[in-house]
Amino acid sequence: MRRLVSGNEACAEAALRAGIRFFGGYPITPSTEIAELMAEELPRVGGVFMQMEDEIASIMAIVGASAAGVPSMTATSGPGFSLMQEGIGYAAMTEIPVVVVDVMRGGPATGLPTKGSQGDLQQARWGTHGDHPVVVFAPRGVEETFALTLRAVDVSERLRVPVILLTDEFIGHMREIVSFPSRVEVYHRQRPRVASSEYVHYAEENNYNAPYASYGGGYAIHLTGLTHRADGFPINDAPTIRWNNERLRAKIEDNLAYLEDNYIDDDPDADTLIVAVGSSARSAYEAKLLTDKPLAYIRLLTLWPFPDATIHRLARGRKRVVVPEMNDGQLCREVQRCLSGDTELVSVTRNDGSMLTPQEVLEVL
Amino acid sequence: MRRLVSGNEACAEAALRAGIRFFGGYPITPSTEIAELMAEELPRVGGVFMQMEDEIASIMAIVGASAAGVPSMTATSGPGFSLMQEGIGYAAMTEIPVVVVDVMRGGPATGLPTKGSQGDLQQARWGTHGDHPVVVFAPRGVEETFALTLRAVDVSERLRVPVILLTDEFIGHMREIVSFPSRVEVYHRQRPRVASSEYVHYAEENNYNAPYASYGGGYAIHLTGLTHRADGFPINDAPTIRWNNERLRAKIEDNLAYLEDNYIDDDPDADTLIVAVGSSARSAYEAKLLTDKPLAYIRLLTLWPFPDATIHRLARGRKRVVVPEMNDGQLCREVQRCLSGDTELVSVTRNDGSMLTPQEVLEVL
Amino acid sequence: MASAKASGKKHSFTPMVHTYLRMDNRFPHVWCPGCGIGILFAALIHALHELNIPKDKILLASGIGCTSRMPGYLDTDTFHVLHGRALAAATGVKLARPDMEVIVVGGDGDMLAIGGNHFIHAARRNIGITCIVLNNYNYAMTGGQQSPTTPRDMFATTAPYGTIDDPADACSLAEASGAAFVARTTTYNFVQLKRFVKTALSRKGFRLIEVVAQCPTIFGRLNRMPATKDLITWIKGHTVTLEAAKKMDADELRDKIVTGVFVDREVEEYSDRYARLIKKVRNAH
Amino acid sequence: MASAKASGKKHSFTPMVHTYLRMDNRFPHVWCPGCGIGILFAALIHALHELNIPKDKILLASGIGCTSRMPGYLDTDTFHVLHGRALAAATGVKLARPDMEVIVVGGDGDMLAIGGNHFIHAARRNIGITCIVLNNYNYAMTGGQQSPTTPRDMFATTAPYGTIDDPADACSLAEASGAAFVARTTTYNFVQLKRFVKTALSRKGFRLIEVVAQCPTIFGRLNRMPATKDLITWIKGHTVTLEAAKKMDADELRDKIVTGVFVDREVEEYSDRYARLIKKVRNAH
Amino acid sequence: MRTEIRLSGRGGQGLILAGIVLAEACGVYEDKQVVQTQSYGPEARGGASRAEVIISDGQIRYPQAYDPDILVALSQPAFDRFAPKIKKSGLIFADSFYVHTDRKDVVLMPFSETARNEIGREVVTNVVMLGALSAVTDIVKLESLKKALKHRVRSAFLDLNLRAVDAGYKLGKEIWKKRSS
Amino acid sequence: MRTEIRLSGRGGQGLILAGIVLAEACGVYEDKQVVQTQSYGPEARGGASRAEVIISDGQIRYPQAYDPDILVALSQPAFDRFAPKIKKSGLIFADSFYVHTDRKDVVLMPFSETARNEIGREVVTNVVMLGALSAVTDIVKLESLKKALKHRVRSAFLDLNLRAVDAGYKLGKEIWKKRSS
Amino acid sequence: MKLKRKAFPVTTIEEPKGFIHIYPDLCKGCELCVVLCPKDILALGDDLKVHVVNPTDCIACYLCEWHCPDFAIFIEKKEQKES
Amino acid sequence: MKLKRKAFPVTTIEEPKGFIHIYPDLCKGCELCVVLCPKDILALGDDLKVHVVNPTDCIACYLCEWHCPDFAIFIEKKEQKES
Numbered sequence A, B: 001m002r003r004l005v006s007g008n009e010a011c012a013e014a015a016l017r018a019g020i021r022f023f024g025g026y027p028i029t030p031s032t033e034i035a036e037l038m039a040e041e042l043p044r045v046g047g048v049f050m051q052m053e054d055e056i057a058s059i060m061a062i063v064g065a066s067a068a069g070v071p072s073m074t075a076t077s078g079p080g081f082s083l084m085q086e087g088i089g090y091a092a093m094t095e096i097p098v099v100v101v102d103v104m105r106g107g108p109a110t111g112l113p114t115k116g117s118q119g120d121l122q123q124a125r126w127g128t129h130g131d132h133p134v135v136v137f138a139p140r141g142v143e144e145t146f147a148l149t150l151r152a153v154d155v156s157e158r159l160r161v162p163v164i165l166l167t168d169e170f171i172g173h174m175r176e177i178v179s180f181p182s183r184v185e186v187y188h189r190q191r192p193r194v195a196s197s198e199y200v201h202y203a204e205e206n207n208y209n210a211p212y213a214s215y216g217g218g219y220a221i222h223l224t225g226l227t228h229r230a231d232g233f234p235i236n237d238a239p240t241i242r243w244n245n246e247r248l249r250a251k252i253e254d255n256l257a258y259l260e261d262n263y264i265d266d267d268p269d270a271d272t273l274i275v276a277v278g279s280s281a282r283s284a285y286e287a288k289l290l291t292d293k294p295l296a297y298i299r300l301l302t303l304w305p306f307p308d309a310t311i312h313r314l315a316r317g318r319k320r321v322v323v324p325e326m327n328d329g330q331l332c333r334e335v336q337r338c339l340s341g342d343t344e345l346v347s348v349t350r351n352d353g354s355m356l357t358p359q360e361v362l363e364v365l
Numbered sequence C, D: 001m002a003s004a005k006a007s008g009k010k011h012s013f014t015p016m017v018h019t020y021l022r023m024d025n026r027f028p029h030v031w032c033p034g035c036g037i038g039i040l041f042a043a044l045i046h047a048l049h050e051l052n053i054p055k056d057k058i059l060l061a062s063g064i065g066c067t068s069r070m071p072g073y074l075d076t077d078t079f080h081v082l083h084g085r086a087l088a089a090a091t092g093v094k095l096a097r098p099d100m101e102v103i104v105v106g107g108d109g110d111m112l113a114i115g116g117n118h119f120i121h122a123a124r125r126n127i128g129i130t131c132i133v134l135n136n137y138n139y140a141m142t143g144g145q146q147s148p149t150t151p152r153d154m155f156a157t158t159a160p161y162g163t164i165d166d167p168a169d170a171c172s173l174a175e176a177s178g179a180a181f182v183a184r185t186t187t188y189n190f191v192q193l194k195r196f197v198k199t200a201l202s203r204k205g206f207r208l209i210e211v212v213a214q215c216p217t218i219f220g221r222l223n224r225m226p227a228t229k230d231l232i233t234w235i236k237g238h239t240v241t242l243e244a245a246k247k248m249d250a251d252e253l254r255d256k257i258v259t260g261v262f263v264d265r266e267v268e269e270y271s272d273r274y275a276r277l278i279k280k281v282r283n284a285h
Numbered sequence E, F: 001m002r003t004e005i006r007l008s009g010r011g012g013q014g015l016i017l018a019g020i021v022l023a024e025a026c027g028v029y030e031d032k033q034v035v036q037t038q039s040y041g042p043e044a045r046g047g048a049s050r051a052e053v054i055i056s057d058g059q060i061r062y063p064q065a066y067d068p069d070i071l072v073a074l075s076q077p078a079f080d081r082f083a084p085k086i087k088k089s090g091l092i093f094a095d096s097f098y099v100h101t102d103r104k105d106v107v108l109m110p111f112s113e114t115a116r117n118e119i120g121r122e123v124v125t126n127v128v129m130l131g132a133l134s135a136v137t138d139i140v141k142l143e144s145l146k147k148a149l150k151h152r153v154r155s156a157f158l159d160l161n162l163r164a165v166d167a168g169y170k171l172g173k174e175i176w177k178k179r180s181s
Numbered sequence G, H: 001m002k003l004k005r006k007a008f009p010v011t012t013i014e015e016p017k018g019f020i021h022i023y024p025d026l027c028k029g030c031e032l033c034v035v036l037c038p039k040d041i042l043a044l045g046d047d048l049k050v051h052v053v054n055p056t057d058c059i060a061c062y063l064c065e066w067h068c069p070d071f072a073i074f075i076e077k078k079e080q081k082e083s
């Protein structure tokens, strides 16, 4: 069904269809509409919307609800996203699936509440202390917000990781036509199939689609943010810590193929590669179409884990790589890591609350 | 005077001698001794120690005290550092000098409270939302904790930026001999020399050692975390935002020479370069000494801004760059950006609460 | 309608209130027509003026929200902090500069939702701050979400079916936390409002004034009182004095705005205590 | 000293309390000799047992601290959340699984300092949680820093000259926030402690029990009461019942631990309200 | 073909709703590609208001207007701000009550007066305007607008809005005839 | 020359203070390079306790013990855990009251009994042990230990501690003589 | 930091008991003063700004000034002669 | 998640009114039970664990069990015959 909806509306709709049944949130421009829609719709499907006292409470409430078996989500913007960081790390450590939507606005601090940016690309990866697995998706528009919200819920439930959806004010408040699928396939987390005495909450092989227990399921599980053993209880010994770190890393790295998602428009004749993400990719691609020069193009739908190998491969032998974005060059740093030889790296940035224009990208092509 | 002190003691002592007269904090292992010492010593020098209700209150209280003219500091570890991120961004945006000490422990979440790590290297740069200037120092031991705490206060007051000191549990709780200087030169922030009607709080040239007004100084200043004009009042227009972003970036970039600080032990015959930071650099350097092979070595005392150019220069033409650290490879990513040609990059990591050993580094040399 | 002609003779008059404002081209201010925030602002300025507090000793701090836009307009030192964090930052200011008159103003969301912890702890410490909570029953700045004070069964964009939460009572919380002065009034009663602010400014320690105020644009509209006068009438109709309230039972009081002074006691202000501590420690040396 | 000889006949007895514990090789537990936390733990287990609450319906959640190590030992679903955040996470659990008996336990720092905001809001909402604050007057886990409840003039590592803050009163705060049940007791009075926990578990809405407990290792040592019995005696000596307290003036009450039930009223639990909301919305369709 | 339409005026004139209805009419009921955006001032309330609709046969990437093909201005400040930025070949429609100009290329139309006088409610000025746009340009069909209105407007106000869009359509046709002749 | 010393036992035996005093004696009063570290269990209280001191003429980089040259064990669990990890050429000193072993290379000394019986306070076991170390090894001079004790110990307890270090020194000399003969 | 003060035009109406000063550029036409004036002195004009429509009855009670959220209307009371 | 339960040895002392069960491995010797016992039944031994030193007077009042922070001492009351 074709409908005209905003990015925030598409996000809420997808969340509901993906089976999100608990939303804990705190209003913040430009994400508020997501909460408002969830407040209206969740009770209709028997779910719960809670406006919590702040963003810390919001992330922890969804962590709690998810630990109790209910797929859960929150939505926020920069200042709230900063406040949620400790809780996101907790979700990563305890392997509780949650979806956190960050509708980016200008920052830092209160910044530019009503204008968009891509200022949180690196924060989405590094915002919390300690090394930790995290998956981040970044749509370029409304239809993709719908699709990637579905995917965020799916990945988070399957891999037991916090998944972050990075949209921005431009996308959140923009309306486009979405062809809503009549049916959405939803993955339901599996309860353990073994007896409580046999069950190991953090077993080695708990990687993808593994069953796991939730509160109230009769498995007497213990969840802690301390470093823990496979059975969930705290430890302090180096080998177990290493084992667990390894497991967490493997969850992401063993599933790279499943997680990686790029739109690639390669051109063997091109001596320039464009690497883009999110809403600014619209301008980047428009610029590509506005010139006759052969250009290779990649857009990252999965921002983290970063597709090092793919970019390395695409960039190899090119003269230049152009990275347009709406911040001070955050994506560019990552691309820089993936280059070899003497490929020239061109950063095109705009960071003033207005959208990067195709012309600005065109100038350097 | 030679004294045996711990890293945390050296930090507190340096803070007092550098003129810190307000400390707002919340206890957390392994940083707590800093707060405890400040609680004891500050009243003796007429300063104020406040145990706040949490880390958010701590960072905001020091922001307030510093805005009112008193050099201010807090100390914490991972979980608290995560909670402080929004406030650190606020200090960056409003250009209020504060020093934040993060005594790193194992993470994420509650993690490994009593064991060290270097898990917050990237968070120190990217923890808050939005692009923002930040300066980060990383000592390798007790004596350097003393020196870099002095420097942190100095830089923060001169540049009006939040400065982060990254130590870790190993350093914080280790005791070494420090030769305390009998006198420490302290930079005192300058009050404006113009009348209130002439004063512009965020003038273009306010870059290094520029005078600036504090509360109670008769300048009726307005500080806000919203994007603002030179006079401090909120704006929304792209050119002014760009102008201000540029200013903030320039504060760091125009002062790179002053900010950069590395220990370099180059060797023209070496085909391998070691890049190290903080406490793990001790093992890295020990490994270097344990082998006869010629090795080039750089240790970053200033972690951020990252010394891209210096590392690029040192790595050029080498066969290999080895990056030992106690996390999952956070420093290594940055080094990767600085390499060109086909220099091989070797990441040596240990992330289990124990210190990386010289042998582990030696193995790859 | 006859438009009155301007007085002929040259007449020089500068409103006192204007002399306290940054009367630049950012005026008229951002607040909506009929919004109660301006009335509180006027009362605050009157109080500061009548108490003759030197302008360069005043700090007005706030968090984020409609109410929290106030500091931008007052011609003194002003501090527009993060959402919810004004009291924490103001605590730092007060301890750094105990000679300053530190005033914190904020909305019900700012002070009681995200800022709730700082609120109870500032009150407990009795740090020398005059704290004014403008309670317009909703998160106005972000478009009318439920706040901790939204009365039961009223509407907000995040309470489309009416709230099911019981509202928070800022005055009870401040009292339970140990604040030195606690009072509530409304923008409908300017004289009382100004008097309470003046009294608060004359006391020591943590002083709370909760001011119920109209937000016609959002709260009014969402609750079928779109005109300022509807909302002012609603506020007036729900107001009972503390004396009258004492004679009413819990049921009758459920949806009432009880105005009056709840606490007024002498305390030693926190920065004075700290000064005493410093003296003690130094003397012991 | 004569060591009594073991009873000869084969005797099979399993302590009820042990059947509620994860009696593995992590025992003896982490708490210091004489620490009051274990006493509260025993009382909680007795209460759960006597009320016959099915084990697989119990969730015990906590933040971080000595007290907060409790969940690791109870053989039910347990949740060791972040410092200060147990109530927020438990709110999520309760709304996801209203059929569960959600109990949150935490220290004075965890619940009243960093967790203060969640505390007042959970109480305001009357979410169905039994909340137990173990008040040992300090941050024990981190080595004895001042907590919001440290009494005036007592010592802590961050109050080396004695505290100058007035202490927070968890019960007053919960009452001011609207909690359904509020009571205080001490580990010295096991019978009352168990009774209060049982009563709380039988009520609806947000229920607070504050339990004053000895921390001999840290708080005791810092305040010249290193032996458990000194501290227990101190607690006993400062305890007055609510009835007795009513006859005392503020001065006499200053350093007293008032025990008793402060609030016990019927409320509609938050998740029940939400269930009603869902029903209403769905019927309207 | 990409057509850029900017609807401008002051807060409260319903420009964002107009943008949505227009975008939905084209996008859902005429199967074109559309993107609708708006911009808020720092205060999200009051002040200037503006909505943009991009209509295209193909995919729309850059979602904002470069140089609008069509500008509608319902207030003087909006007119003053945006009229100079319009494409050479662009069309400007302005409310004849609120906007004063000497520019001959500007099509002044009594949107608000029509709403007030014919429908009796100034609030439907936005919908009158849409009706007129449909009459004088080929960006959207009247029928599609009506379908979109049915979807977007609360039923209690639907009739009012349908009358307004018809009135606007009629107005547009008349004025266009006059101008063309 | 790098000498690594590990002091181990259980919480409450004052091993960390012993490490500090030893490090200060060598580092401040004998001008050597020292690093003192300790390790906490997860609970920071009770359980095993361990302090390490590295003493060197040159700069000390890696601050922890690889293979201690000297191990002191004041409790059985500590002995059991660390004794196997000692260097071939290393020395092990263990408290003869708390530690039982068949190993002949281990030097058993009545640290705690000396503290209890000669000084009357078991709490100074740690200081007795330092005195003995000074007597039987060349890592630190008795005088330096006394200076460090003066700096680190509260004056009310100083006398007690000085007596303890002397008693330990005497004990060390005696035992060593016995062993050597 | 002194901002450049803007001079806003003022309209002053003399009444028997005092002067009413109105700043039209500041008035947002919220009608609060109109509603609260006990003497029906004020009304909104076609320009949606406040105007004095009853130029004799003002009792200088300040209710309009105090409740104007926009600092747009001020009362200057005439000195009462001591009788 | 069931943890492997460890069997801790128990020492049982029969008293006229009931049995006293002590788990030496759990007892930390805090002396709370000793201090609170109204009948001086208990004392710490050289091993710093609790022991029964007065094997006849126990009134099975449970004070020791209830206040033991370590779940180390339990009272099993004998059934009283209905008289």
Ligand SMILES: Cc1ncc(C[n+]2csc(CCOP(=O)(O)OP(=O)(O)O)c2C)c(N)n1
Binding pocket: A026, A027, A028, A029, A055, A079, A080, A083, A110, C064, C065, C066, C067, C068, C083, C106, C107, C108, C109, C110, C111, C134, C136, C138, C139, C140, C141, C142, C147
């Ligand atoms: C950390 C953070 N979360 C959320 C916001 C968004 N926000 C801005 S103001 C506000 C609430 C305003 O409500 P209130 O404090 O009652 O003030 P009012 O606007 O009603 O005067 C919110 C949620 C923010 N700026 N920062």
Ligand SMILES: Cc1ncc(C[n+]2csc(CCOP(=O)(O)OP(=O)(O)O)c2C)c(N)n1
Binding pocket: B026, B027, B028, B029, B055, B079, B080, B083, B110, D064, D065, D066, D067, D068, D083, D106, D107, D108, D109, D110, D111, D134, D136, D138, D139, D140, D141, D142, D147
């Ligand atoms: C965000 C964060 N800040 C600080 C800490 C450190 N910390 C752990 S427990 C604790 C306080 C414990 O005190 P309390 O809650 O009273 O519990 P107790 O140990 O006394 O039972 C603190 C400050 C932490 N883990 N996380």
Ligand code: SF4
Binding pocket: C030, C031, C032, C034, C035, C036, C037, C066, C067, C136, C140, C141, C214, C215, C216, C217, C218, C219, E045
């Ligand atoms: S939205 Fe409400 S509170 Fe905000 S300015 Fe408008 S009327 Fe006032």
Ligand code: SF4
Binding pocket: D030, D031, D032, D034, D035, D036, D037, D066, D067, D136, D140, D141, D214, D215, D216, D217, D218, D219, F045
């Ligand atoms: S430190 Fe205090 S609270 Fe913590 S376990 Fe020991 S006695 Fe109990």
Ligand code: SF4
Binding pocket: G020, G036, G037, G038, G039, G040, G041, G042, G057, G058, G059, G060, G061, G062, G063, G064, G065, G075
């Ligand atoms: S002063 Fe009083 S009487 Fe006069 S205009 Fe104002 S409100 Fe009316």
Ligand code: SF4
Binding pocket: C034, G026, G027, G028, G029, G030, G031, G032, G033, G034, G049, G050, G067, G068, G069, G070, G071, G072, G073
């Ligand atoms: S109260 Fe003020 S803003 Fe409102 S109409 Fe009167 S003068 Fe104008």
Ligand code: SF4
Binding pocket: H020, H036, H037, H038, H039, H040, H041, H042, H057, H058, H059, H060, H061, H062, H063, H064, H065, H075
């Ligand atoms: S049951 Fe009572 S009398 Fe018997 S040992 Fe225990 S405390 Fe003593």
Ligand code: SF4
Binding pocket: D034, H026, H027, H028, H029, H030, H031, H032, H033, H034, H049, H050, H067, H068, H069, H070, H071, H072, H073
């Ligand atoms: S109370 Fe328990 S732990 Fe303490 S001595 Fe008695 S039995 Fe042992």
Ligand SMILES: [Mg+2]
Binding pocket: C065, C107, C108, C109, C134, C135, C136, C137, C138, C139, C140, C147
């Ligand atoms: Mg509000």
Ligand SMILES: [Mg+2]
Binding pocket: D065, D107, D108, D109, D134, D135, D136, D137, D138, D139, D140, D147
């Ligand atoms: Mg405590």
